[in-house]
Amino acid sequence: MGERKVTVAAEVGLHARPAATFVKRAQLAPMDISVAKASGGGTPVNGKSILAIMALDVRQGETVVISAEGDGSEEILDELATIAGAP
Structure with a gap:
């Protein structure tokens, strides 16, 4: 299983437009994608669900x-990491 750790740079965090862009790309992927907060051992959520991403x-x-x-997961992870980390 591939993974990327990304520090979110956007002023609004991973909300609204950044979350929508992230989910839109994730939904095009043929595999399951999960996202979790790195601190505190957060429970992973479905990376293809805007509600799950916003709830994080x-x-x-x-x-x-x-x-x-x-x-193809490595390429998709690279793209999603870029989206999540973008200011």
Whole structure:
């Protein structure tokens, strides 16, 4: 299983537009994608669900762990990490 740890740089965190962009890309992937807060051993949520991503309440400066497994997962993880970490 591949994973990326990303510190969220966007002023609004992983909410609203950044979350929508992230989920839109994740939904195109053929494999399951999960996202969890890195601090406190957060429970992973479905990376293809806008409600699940918003419920994580990820704020600017917090780190998330994005996970996926399967063919092409490394490329998708790279793209999702870029989206999540973008200011």
